Amino acid sequence: MIPLSLQIAAEPATPFVTRLRLRPNDHTGxxxxxxxxxxxxEADALFVEDDDGGTLFAGREGLISIDGFAGHQLSGDVLLVxxxxxxxxxxxxxxxxxxxxxxxxRCDQLCVMCSQPPKKTHIDRFDHFEKACMLAEPGSVIGITxxxxxxxxxxxxxxxxxxxxxxxxxxxxxxTNGQHFDxxxxxxxxxxxxxxxxxxxxxxxxxxxxxxxxxxxQGAFDRLHDSFSALMQAGARIELRTVLTSTNLHDLPxxxxxxxxxxxxxxxxxxMQLENIGFxxxxxxxxxxxxxxxxxPISRAIDTSLLHGIAIRLFNFPRCTVPRAYWALAPASISxxxxxxxxxxxxxxxxxxxxxxxxxxxxxxxxVRVTPL
Amino acid sequence: xxxxxxxxPSLLAAGLFKPSPLQASxxxxxxxxxxxxxxxxxxxxxxxDHPMHFADHRSHSSHRSHSSHRSxxxGHYSHTSHTSHRSSSGGYDAxxxxxxxxSPVYTPPKDATGYxxxxxxxxxxxxxxxxxxxxxDRASPPRAxxxxxxxxxxERFKAMVQRVQIGLLGHGDYRGxxxxxxxPMMRKALRKFQTAHxxxxxxxxxxxxxxxxxxxSS
Numbered sequence: 001m002i003p004l005s006l007q008i009a010a011e012p013a014t015p016f017v018t019r020l021r022l023r024p025n026d027h028t029g030x031x032x033x034x035x036x037x038x039x040x041x042e043a044d045a046l047f048v049e050d051d052d053g054g055t056l057f058a059g060r061e062g063l064i065s066i067d068g069f070a071g072h073q074l075s076g077d078v079l080l081v082x083x084x085x086x087x088x089x090x091x092x093x094x095x096x097x098x099x100x101x102x103x104x105x106r107c108d109q110l111c112v113m114c115s116q117p118p119k120k121t122h123i124d125r126f127d128h129f130e131k132a133c134m135l136a137e138p139g140s141v142i143g144i145t146x147x148x149x150x151x152x153x154x155x156x157x158x159x160x161x162x163x164x165x166x167x168x169x170x171x172x173x174x175x176t177n178g179q180h181f182d183x184x185x186x187x188x189x190x191x192x193x194x195x196x197x198x199x200x201x202x203x204x205x206x207x208x209x210x211x212x213x214x215x216x217x218q219g220a221f222d223r224l225h226d227s228f229s230a231l232m233q234a235g236a237r238i239e240l241r242t243v244l245t246s247t248n249l250h251d252l253p254x255x256x257x258x259x260x261x262x263x264x265x266x267x268x269x270x271x272m273q274l275e276n277i278g279f280x281x282x283x284x285x286x287x288x289x290x291x292x293x294x295x296x297p298i299s300r301a302i303d304t305s306l307l308h309g310i311a312i313r314l315f316n317f318p319r320c321t322v323p324r325a326y327w328a329l330a331p332a333s334i335s336x337x338x339x340x341x342x343x344x345x346x347x348x349x350x351x352x353x354x355x356x357x358x359x360x361x362x363x364x365x366x367x368v369r370v371t372p373l
Numbered sequence: 374x375x376x377x378x379x380x381x382p383s384l385l386a387a388g389l390f391k392p393s394p395l396q397a398s399x400x401x402x403x404x405x406x407x408x409x410x411x412x413x414x415x416x417x418x419x420x421x422d423h424p425m426h427f428a429d430h431r432s433h434s435s436h437r438s439h440s441s442h443r444s445x446x447x448g449h450y451s452h453t454s455h456t457s458h459r460s461s462s463g464g465y466d467a468x469x470x471x472x473x474x475x476s477p478v479y480t481p482p483k484d485a486t487g488y489x490x491x492x493x494x495x496x497x498x499x500x501x502x503x504x505x506x507x508x509x510d511r512a513s514p515p516r517a518x519x520x521x522x523x524x525x526x527x528e529r530f531k532a533m534v535q536r537v538q539i540g541l542l543g544h545g546d547y548r549g550x551x552x553x554x555x556x557p558m559m560r561k562a563l564r565k566f567q568t569a570h571x572x573x574x575x576x577x578x579x580x581x582x583x584x585x586x587x588x589x590s591s
Contacts, residue, residue, distance in 0.1 A: 009526040009527045009531075011577055011578065024580075048583060053526075056530075056589075058583055061577055063530060063533055065526045065527070225394065232395070232398070233398060
């Protein structure tokens with residue numbers, strides 16, 4: 001597992017955002033790419049030296065000592081350094097396609113399988129995130145998640161607009177429950193820069209009561225459709241997301257017809273296998289459905305979707321558990337920092353294209369299911 | 374006047390679709406000609422059924438080769454042309470259509486500031502145009518990594534601060550103890566040194582300061 005949090009010692013200061021660089025003129029800076037003057041150099045901390053246990057960087061906020069890494073391993077990373085806590089968060093890891101900013105831990109839904117159960121408190125770090133995004137590597141797609149990011153919709157849209165105006169090369173992918181968009185948002189969301197924003201929105205069933213049950217909120221289905229209406233009129237890019245549980249597995253074929261008939265404006269539809277963490281951990285035996293045992297509901301939904309031109313994909317489905325005809329739909333979807341391959345996968349030809357397993361997937365289960373290809 | 378939006382509402386009236394508010398607003402949005410500063414981007418997101426989808430589907434049997442992914446792109450050019458058929462139908466004059474049930478009224482944005490030139494290409498929506506590693510999973514956010522047991526960070530930090538303190542002492546800017554702590558006296562000494570050497574004055578141990586003190590060179 002790739003550590004996202006670093007143990008550090010730094011000069012006393014309030015938390016700040018900095019980018020680590022090996023040399024002052026590394027050609028990794030965003031401004032080399034977009035041809036602007038390098039006014040972000042101020043936010044850079046430069047490599048000083050390594051020793052056996054770690055590395056030293058120095059920047060405008062002074063010296064930063066980091067354990068467990070050599071300088072070159074962190075070069076290009078954008079950190080949120082908290083000297084008081086002796087900790088730094090790797091907000092944007094260099095070279096990773098899976099950088100995600102957690103903007104809040106509050107949420108107004110309570111999904112039965114939530115991987116990141118919400119908290120009541122909110123720590124506002126939008127200003128730090130905005131600075132970090134300005135320092136992102138050229139051409140990055142930055143994920144935004146929570147909690148529910150649109151609980152802070154005005155600030156969220158401000159951040160998106162500020163960053164995408166300054167950085168024409170960046171994109172955002174926002175995970176949202178779609179409970180907070182309305183028609184008043186349409187003019188704002190029609191701005192061309194929102195072409196570079198996609199919204200990942202869950203829909204679990206075509207049956208309102210089933211969807212409401214899974215997300216733990218009465219009326220969520222109807223409210224979601226109001227949001228769809230607004231987003232559709234704004235021409236927003238929507239990635240529909242459906243996590244499979246025992247509750248909605250058999251709705252999937254009907255849901256595919258519903259998507260093909262009613263939600264044709266979505267850009268893609270991701271059908272996702274469960275993640276063994278958060279609420280799903282304790283409810284695993286109730287919720288988890290072994291798609292390898294009966295792939296029929298899924299294959300029917302895929303066939304319908306493809307027939308109707310809906311770009312469907314399977315997330316978190318190891319390839320050896322999916323019929324061969326559908327492999328192309330099962331990409332390496334699990335984020336690098338929480339992905340693992342059990343030992344039998346070592347010699348598998350499909351490994352690099354395969355989702356693998358979540359770091360917290362029970363090993364005994366993973367081992368049993370794997371058949372190297 | 375020729376009704377320009379008769380087709381879909383007629384189908385609705387014929388009961389072919391069960392209308393929902395979302396459906397009604399979709400109908401309205403897709404069939405309303407808009408003086409659109411966005412070059413009909415809204416229309417472009419509505420993909421349409423056409424025979425190329427069968428080709429898409431069939432090519433799955435041969436998805437072993439990635440080149441088959443490309444075969445989908447042919448379909449996309451025809452997508453674009455379909456879209457333009459659709460938008461050209463907006464050229465008719467027409468009476469105003471009211472959807473069967475109350476639906477949100479679509480209004481084109483009045484504010485055109487901040488638009489950059491929108492590209493007219495449609496983002497490929499077909500599965501087959503996606504790289505197989507497409508779409509990172511962002512189902513859950515980062516969590517704190519396992520904490521490392523080494524406490525070397527403090528030692529490493531202090532050792533470097535001591536070297537800087539000795540350097541500043543040598544320049545006569547620092548009179549405190551060589552304790553490895555960045556306190557008020559150390560800050561003051563740093564500012565004094567930085568000012569005297571024409572460096573950016575921060576009161577912190579910057580790369581410039583390390584260079585000037587010849588403690589470390591980057």
